[in-house]
Structure formats: C-alpha cells, structure tokens
Amino acid sequence: MDHQKTGTHQVLFTLCLAIVFWYLIFGAKLMNFWLSMAIAATILAGLSILFNGVPFAKKDFNTRAIILGLVSALVLYLLFRLGNTISQWIFTFSQGQVASIYDIRTQGPAIAIGLVLVFITSPAEEIFWRGFIQKWAMEKYGNLWGWLLGSGIYAGVHITSGNFMLVMAALVAGLFWGLMYWQERNLVSCIISHCVWTVGIFLLFPIM
Numbered sequence: 001m002d003h004q005k006t007g008t009h010q011v012l013f014t015l016c017l018a019i020v021f022w023y024l025i026f027g028a029k030l031m032n033f034w035l036s037m038a039i040a041a042t043i044l045a046g047l048s049i050l051f052n053g054v055p056f057a058k059k060d061f062n063t064r065a066i067i068l069g070l071v072s073a074l075v076l077y078l079l080f081r082l083g084n085t086i087s088q089w090i091f092t093f094s095q096g097q098v099a100s101i102y103d104i105r106t107q108g109p110a111i112a113i114g115l116v117l118v119f120i121t122s123p124a125e126e127i128f129w130r131g132f133i134q135k136w137a138m139e140k141y142g143n144l145w146g147w148l149l150g151s152g153i154y155a156g157v158h159i160t161s162g163n164f165m166l167v168m169a170a171l172v173a174g175l176f177w178g179l180m181y182w183q184e185r186n187l188v189s190c191i192i193s194h195c196v197w198t199v200g201i202f203l204l205f206p207i208m
Helices: 008-028 033-052 063-090 094-107 110-141 143-161 164-184 187-204
Strands: none
Touching: 008 033, 008 110, 008 143, 033 094, 033 110, 063 094, 063 164, 063 187, 094 164, 094 187, 110 143, 110 164, 110 187, 143 164, 164 187
C-alpha cells in the first residue's frame, strides 16, 4: 500500500468537486444517474490515486478481507431493513423518499446497473471516501475524529439531494464502512462489502 501523506489542499479540491458532482447528479439530475455517477466516481477515484497512490496492495486481497466483506454486507443490509421499518414508524415521509431513491432503477437495465455498481461506482467510492478522504482525516485528527469527520462529510454531500432518508442512509453506511477501514486498514474488505451490499439492496432484495 502506498503511504504518501495526503495534502489538505488536495482534499479540499476534490471535496469541492464532489459537492458539484453530487449536486448535478442528485439535485439537478441533468443526465442519466448511472452514467453521471460512473463518471463522477471514476474522476474522484482517479484524482485520489493520482494524489495519494493506490490505497491497497496485492496482499490485501486475502481470505479475511473477502469473508469480512461478504458478512459485513449482510449485516449492513439487515441494519437497513430494520432502519427502514423504524423510520416508517417515526417519519411519515420516509416511504416516499425511499421510493424516490429506488426510482433510479428505471434508468437502465438491471444487468447494466449491476455491472456499474460492482466494477465502477462501489470500488471508486471506497477508494475516494475511505481510502483518500477518511485516510486524510485520520492522519490529521486521529482515528476516532477522522472516522467521524470522514463519515460526516460523506453524508453531508448527499444533502444536495434534498432527501433526508438518503442523507441518513449515507451517514449509516459511511460510519459502517469507515469503522471497517479504521479497524482493518484494508480497503479491499470495504470494496467487497460496498459492491455486495449495493447489488443486494438495489437489485436483488430491495427493501421497498
């Protein structure tokens, strides 16, 4: 794994870019969601690798990382099912907002969406949000505060969507994968978890 120190000015630049991207994707909705998300995630991941190197090594692809990735994806999925049920008891608007998130499934065939999730957006998001942003935050502010700050920023950019449930979902997922990255220091398990979870919750076993 490359251990270059992440520069604050590089982080701020990419975060400004991420805010613009997330606004255009979730707020303005100018293009097909999956195409625009794939482009944005690839650019952000590419910049993070350019600035800080590849955030994992060959040795990180091991049995422990694979098992942890698969099991954690199941745990997170179950947490979201529980959270969806509880949110419907508390918030009258939750079901409509969750349904609006699932509307993006109509913007492409299921197989194409699955390929984008597994091979582009999920790995790219983990490379950028955990392997670059959270890594910088933990280096600068310590593990605990870095984890909280990185997760908060990840949730914060989703505010541009105007969807409270999406922001809360991003916060929970960010804290979950962020904790994995903090404890394991292995981005591969986070990538596997993200890939399996997104395919499961969006395509195979939707919670709506």
